[in-house]
Amino acid sequence: MRTGTARVDPQAATVILVGNPNVGKSVVFGTLTGRYVNVSNYPGTTVEITRGEARDRGTVYEIIDTPGVYSLLPMSEDERVTRDILMREPGARVLQVCDAKNMRRSLMITIQLAEMGVPLVLAVNMADEARERGVMPRLELLEERFGVPAIPTVAVRKKGTDRLLPLMAHPVAAAPRVRYGDRIEAAIDRMEALLPPDTPVGRRALAIMLLCGDDSLSPWLAESVPGHRVREMNEVRNRLIGEAGEDIAYQVNQTRLAWIDRLLGELGQEPAPPAGRDLAQRFGSLAMDPVYGIPILAGVLLLAYGFVGVFGAGYLVDLFEEVLFGRWLVPAVAWAVDRVLPWPFARDFLVGPYGMVSMALSYAIAIVLPIVGTFFLGFGILEDSGYLPRLAVMVDKVFKKIGCNGKAVLPMILGLGCDTMATLTTRILETRKERVIITLLLALGVPCSAQLGVILGMLASLGLAATVTWLALLLGVILLVGYLASKVIPGESSDFILEIPPIRWPQIGNLAVKTMARIEWYLREAVPLFLVGTLVLFVADRMGWLLLARNVAEPLIVGALDLPPQSTDAFLIGFLRRDYGAAGLYDMAKAGMLTNLQVVVSLITITLFIPCLANLLVIIKEHGPKVAVGMALFIFPFALLVGSAVNFGARWLGVRF
Amino acid sequence: MEGRKPGNIRCPLCQHVFDPSDRGCRTGCPMGKSCSLVCCPRCRYSFPMPESKVIDFLKSLFPKGTRA
Structure with missing residues (x-):
């Protein structure tokens, strides 16, 4: 039966993809068919079925991706749809995608497909992860037992998937027969x-389904079997229940599982991974350890610091700011403006001190983009190498060791992506008090990814002492507030639910897509705000408000923090986006307007400074204006207090960084 | 209905595999309109959809041949 509006070659052979949920079935489907496919609801259900076309050596295949299932004895609408597709596609070949790490679950379906007698090929997917964990079954023995091909695949890397279609040309039904007593x-x-003699799938499979009490077969029975035969079938089932008990399905499943366990025992596993893998696994374990994890984290930060700070903030920013903008873009725009719009206002608006090109685009493209670009690449490596989940576990353990509530940790790690979204995450916490405290913690001390990138870039030019001071102060504040929060928040800590992937080399293609996706996200979100922020400064400058703001802020900015009055601008625009404020400070530092101590003081202050506009709006939305104003009234003086304490403390100690 | 079905994606933090449609963070955030972040339904980690227009464009310049 065909569904939806799929346009498929009528001569195409049909291949049905079957498998458990989350085994990479859709990735295999995408690899076989390409990207554009037809999606339709299965008739009478809300279950989506995806169809696509694949070609192999002149043969056209219609590929049907079915919903993930745990059994073909349906317990859910998804499972019923998958089973029905198998029954209503006579002559179809089946490609079962198995999870190499969990063959016990996958083989439950294989047994049922074997009983159905459908032509079958097994794609044993995620073979790389199974090998890394040392649980990869010996496929040659599996092929022998089932009599069908079993191909190891890593669908996300397109490994082994090219062998699947050729095997679909002449597949055979699997051999094994489980005996149920x-x-x-x-x-x-x-x-x-x-x-009846012509059943859509193997009679044994149908007989077992009927004995297990599969009511979803009723429509097929009504269509295909005379009424008196159906009554006889009911008698057979009732007699069996009388002999063996009500739970026929349970007994059948238990027999299948016992059979699979015996089989897996006989199959054994591939030889242990090579020593290098052991080393990676050992490193992976140490990275989660609360003691050894800290020096590993320090090493990772050092690498990030070199890559983002030295390469991104040093070499790339010089290239973009001095060459692209300084030598080419700004003079070109100034030249064009002088000729096309020869008014001082237009020149100022575009290439003046608060110009859209000279400041907004220059900050966004020439300063922040190279830094966050390298940072995003580094962050992607941390994600794809499997380190990030380990960092989360290690931080969780450290926090618990010092008596902090686990609930305080999760939003802080999420805040490294986006503080605004992490604030929304606090909804998962149970009481209002919890939500307010964690929101405050986020607004106060967790830099978002873009701001962290710029800060790392600035710190790299100062040296290790400045970085350690910044990191220690920030961690100290977070730990202190986290500890206090855990004392105030009652109840048990909530544990992470993380699947720890093996440590592995990231794939270049995945990294490129991931980094570009983040850069595109940054450009879409940040550039308009950079333009708005610059416009605000431009208008404030023209109206004389900027001077007024600098005069008002002077006792704090100049008196307490000992920063130049112009750094007021950075704190003002930092309210729109934290990375924009940091970029303003970066520009000043690069122009030689800040001493090393001033850089450290300004970075500590702007990291702890009031959250960005989007975050503040979310705080208002989540907790109301009173709480938001209360937080702002705490954070603002607190950030200045810590900044000025560092300033005076360093001067008193004679530290210049 | 005819169109592209986005594949499931894996959360880089907790490894949960989920369908990213309707998982955008946009509903709660004032920056939502232009934001392509998705939130993992299990751990709430937010990250951009692993799709890049630039890379798609570059790929379109060098189309793969059809499978032999």
Whole structure:
């Protein structure tokens, strides 16, 4: 039966993809068919079925991706749809995608497909992860036992998937027959004898489904089997229940699982991974350890610091700011403006001190983009190498060791992506008090990814002492507030639910897509705000408000923090986006307007400074204006207090960085 | 209905595999309109959809041949 509006070659052979949920079935489907496919609801359901076309050596295949299932004895609408597709596509070939790490679950379906007698090929997917964990079954023995090809694949890397379509040309049905004991086997025989000769799938499979009480077969029975035969079938089932008990399906499943366990024992596993893998696994374990994890984190930060700070903030920013903008773009725009719009206002608006090109685009493209670009690449490596989940576990353990509530940790790690979204995450916490405290913690001390990138870039030019001071102060504040929060928040800590992937080399293609996706996200979100922020400064400058703001802020900015009055601008625009404020400070530092101590003081202050506009709006939305104003009234003086304490403390100690 | 079905994606933090449609963070955030972040339904980690227009464009310049 065809569904939806799929346009498929009528001569195409049909291949049905079947498998458990989350085994990479859709990735295999995408690899076989390409990107554009047809999606339709299965008739009478909300379940989506995806169809696509694949070609191999002149043969056209219609590929049907079915919903993930745990069994073909349906317990859910998804499972019923998958089973029905198998029954209503006579002559179709089946490609079962298995999870190499969990063959016990996958083989439950293989047994049922074997009983159905459908032509079958097994794609044993995620073979790389199974090998890394040392649980990869020996496929040659699996092929022998089932009599069908079993191909190791890593679908996300397109490994092994090119072998699948050629095998679909002449597939055969799997061989094994699980024996369910004398009583059930006798009932199966009687049930098979009552079934019509031309069943859509193997009679044994149908007989077992009927004995297990599969009501979803009723429409097919009504269509295909005379009424008196259906009554006889019911009698066969009732007699079996009388002999073996009500739970026929349970007994059948238990027999299958015992059979699979024996089989897996006989198959054994591929030889242990090479020593290098052991080393990676050992490193992976140490990275989660609360003691050894800290020096590993320090090493990772050092690498990030070199890559983002030295390469991104040093070499790339010089290239973009001095060459691209300084030598080419700004003079070109100034030249064009002088000729096309020869008014001082237009020149100022575009290339003046608060110009759209000279400041907004220059900050966004020439300063922040190279830094966050390298940072995003580094962050992607941390994600794809499997380090990030380990960092989360290690931080969780450290926090618990010092008595902090686990609930305080999760939003802080999420805040490294986006503080605004992490603030929304606090909804998962149970009480209002919890939500307010964690929101405050986020607004106060967790830099978002873009701001962290710029800060790392600035710190790299100062040296290790400045970085350690910044990091220690920030961690100290977070730990202190986290500890206090854990004392105030009652109840048990909530544990992470993380699947720890193996440590592995990131794939270049994945990294490129991931980094570009983040850069595109940054450009879409940041550039308009940079333009708005610059416009605000431009208008404020023209109206004389900027001077007024600098005069008002002077006792704080100049008196307490000992920063130049112009750094007021950075704190003002930092309210729109934290990375924009940091970029303003970066520009000043690069122009030699800040001493090393001033850089450290300004970075500590702007990291702890009031959250960005989007975050503040979310705080208002989540907790109301009173709480938001209260937080702002705490954070603002607190950030200045810590900044000025560092300033005076360093001067008193004679530290210049 | 005819169109592209986005594949499931894996959360880089907790490894949960989920369908990213309707998982955008946009509903709660004032920056939502232009934001392509998605939130993992299990751990709430936010990250951009692993799709890049630039890379798609570059790929379109060098189309792969059809499978032999």
